[in-house]
Amino acid sequence: MGNIFSIELSLDTIITCCWNCATGQASYICNLENNLHTLKNEVEELKAIRSDLMSKVRIAEDEQQLKRLDQVDLWLSRAETLINDADQLIVQSPQHVEKLCMGGCCSSHPRSTHKFGKQIARILQEVKDQKQKRDFSDVASKPPLPSATERPSEPTVGLELNFNKVWSCLQKEQVGIIGIYGLGGVGKTTLLNQINNKFHDTTHDYHVIWAVASQDRPIERVQDQIAKRIGLSNEGWKSIEEKAEDIFQVLCKKKFALLLDDLWERFDLTRAGVTLPTQENGSKVIFTTRSRDVCCQMQPNMDIRVECLPPEKALKLFEEKVGSETLQMHPDIRKLAKAVAEECAGLPLALITIGRAMASKKSPQEWEYAIEVLRQSTASVLPGVGKEMYPKLKFSYDCLPDEMFRSCFLYCSLYPEDYYIKKDKLVACWIGEGLLDEHTNLSSARNQGHFIIGSLIDACLLEKRPNNDFLKMHDVIRDMALWIAGESENERFFVKSGVRLKEQPKAKKWEEVTRMSLMDNQIENLTEILECPNLQTLFLGRNDLKVIMNDFFISLPMLRVLDLSDNRHLEELPVGIAKLVSLEHLDLSFTRIRKLPVELKTLAKLKYLNLEWTRDLELIPQQLISRFSKLQVLKMVGCGCGCLLVLEEMEHLKYLNVLTLSFRSASELEKASRFNKFFSCAIEHVCLEYFRDSRSLNIMALAKLQHLCTLKVSRCMDLEKVKIERNIIEGAGCFHSLRSVILVKCNHLRDVSWVTFAPHLEGLVILECKGLEEIISEEKLGEVAELKGNSNLFSKLGMLYLFQLPKLKTIYHHALPFPQLEKIIILGCPMLKKLPLNSNSAKGQRLVIEGDKGWWKDVGWEDESTKIAFLPTFKPRIYYEILDIN
Template identity: 30%
Template sequence: MDKLLEIVTNAAEIVTKAATLLCPDLEENTQTLQRKIELLKSRKVDVQEDLQNAGKKNAGKKRKRVVEDWLIHVENNITEFETLEQQIQCSRFYSRQKLAERVERMTKEVMELDEQGDFPGGLFLEVDESIGQLMLTPPHNGQAFLQNFNDIWSSLMDDNILSIGIYGMGGVGKTTLVMHAHDKLLNEPKFSGHVYWITVSQEFSIHKLQSDIAQALKLHFSCGSDEKKRAAQLFQTFQQRGSSVLILDDVWKQIDAEKIGIPPRRDGCKLVITSRLKEVCDRMGCQRIIKVNTLSEQEAWELFLKKLGRVELHPEVEEICKKMVKRCGALPLALVTLAGSMRGVTDIHEWRDASEELKESCMGRADMENEVLPILLYSYDRLRDPKLQRCFLYCSLYPEDYPIRKEELIENFISEELMDRRLSWRAENDQGHAILNQLERACLLERVYLIYLDEYHVKMHDLIRDMALGITKHNRRYMVKAGLHLREIPDVQEWTEDLDKISLMKNSIGEISIGISPNCPRLSTLILSQNPLKSIPDCFFTQMRGLRTLNLSSTSIQYLPHSISDLENLRTLLLRHCFELKSVPTLEKLRLLTRLDLSYTGIEELPDGVESLTNLKVLDLFSTSFSMIPTGVLHSLSLLQQLRLPNRKGVQIEEVSALKQLEDFCGSVNSVRDLNRLIAFLQSMMPPSFYFIVLISKFYGHIFREQSRSKLVGFGKESLMDSSLGEGEILLPRDIEELCFSRSGLSGSLADGFQMLNNARYVKKCSVSSEDEIECIIRLSSTEEQQSRGVPFQSLEKLLLYGLPNFIGLLMWEGKAAVAPLSPGIFTQLTDLEINECNKMKKIIPWSLLQTLPNLQKLEVNYCKEIEEIIGDEDDDGSPVINSSAEVTMPRLKKLTLVNLPELKSICKGMMICDSIENIKIMLCTNLKKVPPLDGQPSPPPSLKKINVHADEKEWWESLEWEHPNANNFLQPFVNFKHFE
């Protein structure tokens, strides 16, 4: 036995030595990778600490999506390395070669992640300091509304009332009332911006509600899923925040506040709930209960006319309208929806017909609230056009109260073939926007503005969604269990044979049990996105052969089941943001596929069979780790209209040039020559709707939003310095809208480096970040020479400058910030100017430039160490161009933000007229003695909404000097002293 053990041991040593000889550097390379992983861990900790302890520096800001993505990629690499270490320790010669390749790949990725972790321009986006969730506040509806609002507000201000219940039937306006209160509370010093809104809905659980509240509080649970421990952590967080308000909207049954973790006490959290049921308010022990009644007859009539959009009505039409208003039971939602469906109708016959239809739809409905749904259903029926109805019903697949991105909806309308077919993607996109506009006008969808994304989304009122789901129970059946925090998929008995669409998005489904195979032969759409789903059994899809759309986006899935390869009717496969996905089975049989999204996945090779997808119109491979795309693949996909390629590899120009129907392109190129060839190709066809082209793959684009729909060219790391990229003049597309530079090697003047900018008529946005050598945007010369060169940036609307250590000023004249006459037209369309970390600048806007900025609406200057003055020039002898009596007018300026400018002594030496100013934020500018935009008049600017100052700087604010003796007094109601978090 001992002899046998000795033989085995010797054999193992021989195998190990052979393996070491095969890959002699594996251990050393692994140690190198380990050191880089440790450095990456340290950087991750630093970033997380900055996020958690934002405090003053990042006041009022929301973390950027690129930061979130970076943290996810870092965590994935750390986890993968731990697994890799174990595999190396147990490896033999047959696996070491593959492990060595993984070590090499990971080392490159970790180095890139470490470099990207610099985040030029910071970790956060500027948003409203207090709003955690946007409340789009509709206009109020008359005296009854004001009375109810005053009752609510007086209760909120009463320290003895800790819980308030607001009840009334569906559609009566409870949520609208509380939205108004929410927005007003944000500016109430008593609560320091600690106001949180949660939509509860009919189906909720303690676990889900705790998660939603934690998200609003920006709290990360450290206790797993234990509800008691989570409640204790929530309770403690509320206690630490001090006075705050928690609004629970749409509560259907009693909630035990203590089980959730809500402390209703004087030094804790004030609770507000809305419900359709008074008994819910009673059972939750609300100290003040307010009933929201329907409108008066006159208020109902005025609201209907307002939404109808008609000033004069024919007497017979007016009589019909009054009958219709009466049938609405004075419910605002019913009135608004009905009026929206009748807007634009002029024919008396159509009015009479509509009145009869409405009368019949409400027959037999004795209960007031039950009358609302027939009215809403009538508005749906009045859409008439089947495609409008199909698109409307599709919106109900999203969770309740969920803001839906318009572009995402339209992409789904197209891929689900809900609209009329058009020859081009642009035409279909236009049709999608037209449909959404029609649904908004009919008041079946609401428009919501998301501040942190700076874009409009749409969503459904919960009653309208209920109506839509009711329709789908009878025709082309839907099963919608979205946003309910489900831990498991519904029981197999619920997966009936007649189902057409199933949405389980935004739940907590982690796995699908082995052996489950629902029998759904007619199922066309399955949405499992936004679940922590890790795996799907192979048998799951075997009885879904009619499936046309499969959405697994934003899941934790690692491998797809092979049964996907047999879904021959599949048109759409969405795997976006599946960061852990490593491979996709062959797609060869999916010849009907028109849309394939593999963006932000971990797959390293293009799936087998993609070249067979000859019907493909949309292919998204952005932010993948592909080493290459095999030659000939793109050439075979001749119907492609949208193409987004990996951002690390240069595109093969010959392949792209074969795509004659291309309308939307995103990719990078490796040389100036390729850039020029690609631009020439794109311009030779009908100009594309959108493009995003980057010169070389390492592009630090914090100024790039992945959903951006623009015509953009960017210049990445050292792309203007590296001779290997090729020589020659850089061409820009004639219709370019955005221009971005990030560590590209810009030097001197931007306009001098790109002469074509002098005649670029369409550039609306320019971003320059982390450029060490750039000194200015435009270097001025004589007026005659300026005129001969053209007018640069004549259409520019947004100019963003981040991390420019040698930047002196926007304009330069004879080596210094300019005092010189300008050609007319320069910067005349500029609305947004943002300057961050430009530490050599002393003045922002020269007096000579100010006169050419009539449209400036937003001026933001942050973290510039040497800034002394915002607006001003000096003559050669150093004397100021503007004296104290000079009048400085900024007619459209709405927002002024000045943060961390330690040397700032003056905003402007002259008298500043700024009647349009709405928001001012000044923080860490303690050498500033005057705030001219707020002074010099006997009353505050008419548009002023708020002035944000850090709570620790009250003494500084009170020490400010004012030209008008009463300025400090009349400004006091607008000042918010806050602890920015």
Template identity: 30%
Template sequence: MDYASFSRDALDCFCKPLWQDIDYLVHYRRNIKELRDQAQKLNAVVLDVNILVDQAASRGERIRNQVEDWVRRAKDKALEAQNLNNEIQANQNHRCFSTCCTPNWRSRYNLSKQAVSIAKEMGVIYGEKNFEGVSLPVLVSPPISKPTAPAPVGHFMLFESRTHARDDVLKALKHDKNNIVGIHGMGGVGKTTMVKQVAEKVISEGLFDRVVLATVSQTVNLRKIQDSIADGLELKWEKESEEGRANQLRAKIMADKTILVILDDIWESIDLSQVGIPFGCDLEACKSKILFTTRREHVCHTMGCKENSSIHLKILSPEDSWNLFVKTANRVLDSSEYEDVARQVVGKCQGLPLALETVAKALGDKDVEEWKKAVRRLQMSVPANPDHLYNKVAECIKLSYDFLKDPKVKAFFLICCLFPEDHNISKIVLARYAMGLGLFRNAETLDQARGDVDTFIKNLIDSGLLLKSNKDGRVKMHDVVRDTAIIITSSGDEQLFYGDSKWLFMAKAGSGLQQWPRDRDNCFERYTCSLCYVQ
């Protein structure tokens, strides 16, 4: 062992802190002078930056968050240096003992040590002034008239069962930490109407200076989305390429006052940067926010929503459903017979606004016998008038079905329509049906199939095609969704091919089948018959 080297290292470890402490005393005056020099230099730069900030603000420009943060930290540190300097002045003539002229060495040590630390921190802050300009550029655009929200649609009524959801959305938008808020719910539940009413509310309360809305839809068209947002911002394109338009749109949103960008009907997570919408730190910096709607709950997560900014829009309560139906039908139910039939129709629509409005509009001018026929047809899952009564609802739900990529998930969804209305469907029974129909050909046991069942169910719930049940191990299918599924499976217009089999579900709900149905035009390898109430 090199004892000389060891002794030298040990001595260095012991002496370095000691020399530092001695330095605080020996170079007291130098350290105090360095503190004052750094403070003077930093204050001079802060003064220059403040002048630039005032000039930019007078032009209506938005000050960069980076600049505001730097000025705040610089002022705080300069004030800390000033307070220490005042303490140094107060202790300049202080002595350890009142009868002695000896300086107060302990006080000098503490003050010198603080001066070194604060001077070093001010030097770091001074070196961080590397931002380019103090403000964001302003794009020239036509004068802005009084802010307006997108026009509402349909017969919107602020139902009690909708007030809570609207308030949840407003609360999420008001939260400082939420830059993006999502509303998810099944097709036809009223998401578009909800966001337009939220838009009116935030404008009336002054939460945002502008509100713009763009519809995304299943097939994303970037130029169409960009045009919709640009129209709302009264922005004229200077570039024609999608990238150039995105850059111009981003600069406009960053430079403008607070904006609420509403993206309606998102099917999958989209790249906001390709559209030209700021996100992350940029979105937070410009104080604007994004509100979007989707049928798929998982899209809220992939788009960056937090737990308190992902809002589930549920179906209407029975009372609100009735009020919407009566208002949309636009007729007086002048007899108990009319009212009884109407309540049966409302019950079949199960709180789905789109279904309620569609049925009410179709039946509004019909006599009571037509209403009774409609009830019987709805009970049998056959539309009374396919062109007007059911197409709008079925199209909305079938779109969600068509968007399912896995044919096995599609087949699994169709199996669910074999159960009775409002039935709490057992996951175990679903697994048995699916195995019997050959969906899980690689699964040898029921337990092996249940893992796939859980995955399928989650996919369908996220797509708004199944509902969670209040009973463990079970799920539910909304009645209107079930009716649409039955139309898909039993119409013959769309026959499902899976593997080497051709499927057709001969589902005739409530018709009381007396014999096995026959299809003379086609030969199918397998039929599925649901015997819900065998006596």
């Protein structure tokens, strides 16, 4: 009976299968295996199409700064969904295939197999259809300009009422132009920032434009800023009128709000091309100025004076800057702090500056002295700038330790407004000028210079920049410094920097001038003798100099510092430069000079010569360098004239202390290492560039340089490997002073593991190394794991910049603590999916990670706590930072 029952069940199954076939339902089952095979192939092709399209999109977004088209985004999203659905079905397919029988035409579970086969057929058709829709003539387009761009702004005290006034005026149709005026440093720019950001945070139909019109800046600067904001190209413009016409044609069709900061004279809106605001067009102009006269000349519909803070708000701001710790050091200090705040007369900049200066004063006596100094200040100030401001701000200057500090501070005003001053260059000028103490060695003098910079920053007279190599002087502080120099009997400054001069300026009393700055202008020719018998410093850098007449320098017997750097059209030095018999500091960097005149041999006092990045320099006369018997600093990185030609002469310079050099082959580097000066000098910067003769580089000689701070390896196209010999790794001081490594376009390097042997590395920049796969190779590091120097990998690293490294997959295979890391910028590294960070790396950090939004979304994290810790650190970025990689 049992056998008969079994046969009956089998027959039922067969009958059911036959019924399915008879009713036309079996095709999904019979075609299941073929459809599965086809689906797998079609999905792989769809993935490849998606990958190619994404590459085009990333290039358009990252490099061309375009915005992907909505239809492209929709296609990619649909493709992603189909691929995920197909992959899930493919994963489920084995269990359904196992149920097939009778040659694949039947199934032991026909209903579920039929349903699955139908899903496969449907998704297969949808994948095919999606592939057919893949052709796009363009993948991205220029994004629309945002209505307003957010500006950085700090929390403020006491501006709420003024802000409400301005914002209320903006709502009135009859108000088209609003003027904001008041003392320098009273908060006008801060107020304008708040207005801008209010536009950014609210819904409106204005196109908001921010522009700055600083003192002595021509109308072209504002035009350029407007043109950039409204998407106009400035190519082909020859005159103000041409710019104005193009700007007008755009603005007359827009409802705009022009925020115009820092007017020093009447600004002709019509001449600039700005459509005048009317009730009909609804546009607005809001400007700030330090002068009430200028405000009236602009004929605003409404003007608002920004007053100094009332006593209670002024005291609140002052106490915030002093800090609660100092205020609680003695019972009398809080009362004395109120008296100091009163002497600041409610001026925010004075409150902030002096408040920070007093933060370190812990005794009542120091506070009483501050009150006395502030009350006794009787110096007059420049008309229209504010009689109440400079005497108050000058307190920080008066409190500097001595005249040396004060002279060094005033020297910074020679640079243009908003200029980033490089610390090392500034100190070198101070040394050449003789502002510092006499020192037995250059290193000691430099240390003193950097100590003074630190003190000036602590006194809030200078501002340090995010890149610690640079500093900046606030424009109001700079104005104060120039005012002080103008009042001084010992200092006579002539400063016309950054004001777009096209010709050599004139002055009535050249004989009194001790320091002159004409840098950052458009002067092409110097054709008149400069009769300044007492001039000690002359800044002519960043001009368009082509011709300097031979007798230009003839009447400068006291000149000690001459800066001609960044004159990209200057090809020849006048032989008359030989008349500068007192010259100690000569900067010719970033010029196009072709040869050094032999007449330079008369500069017997020369101590500093900068020839960096003089690519066109082909001839340095024999025995010229050796004639500079007092030379201490010689900079030749990027110099067209090879260093080997002068290394032999350097041997005779007993005071030569600092060198920077470039090498264009491994053999040249090897030859240079035979000279005594190569190791006896403090070689601070070495550039290895355009190597064509070596696939492998042994940098043993460089590893032994005790003072090497910066190493740049650039465009060494054949270089595949950098070797470090074990004997120098085991020795003391391997790359002990190396702080910065820059790699540019070394396309065959696969890793840069050797940088781990620089224990104090602070900055690592790698740019366009197309073959680079990993920063630190775990395998290579393991080969020398038993050696010293690797226990604190990247323990001093402060910044890591990785740009356009298409094959980079790994920075390091394990997470690192990075105790000093402040910034990571990663752009154009699509294969880098994980960072060497974990939750421990985040402890006590203020890390900022910048990169492409799309890349950031794909970054994988070690765990959820790491992800939570680092997600807030990200800032989107689609452009290269301006890097000082030279």
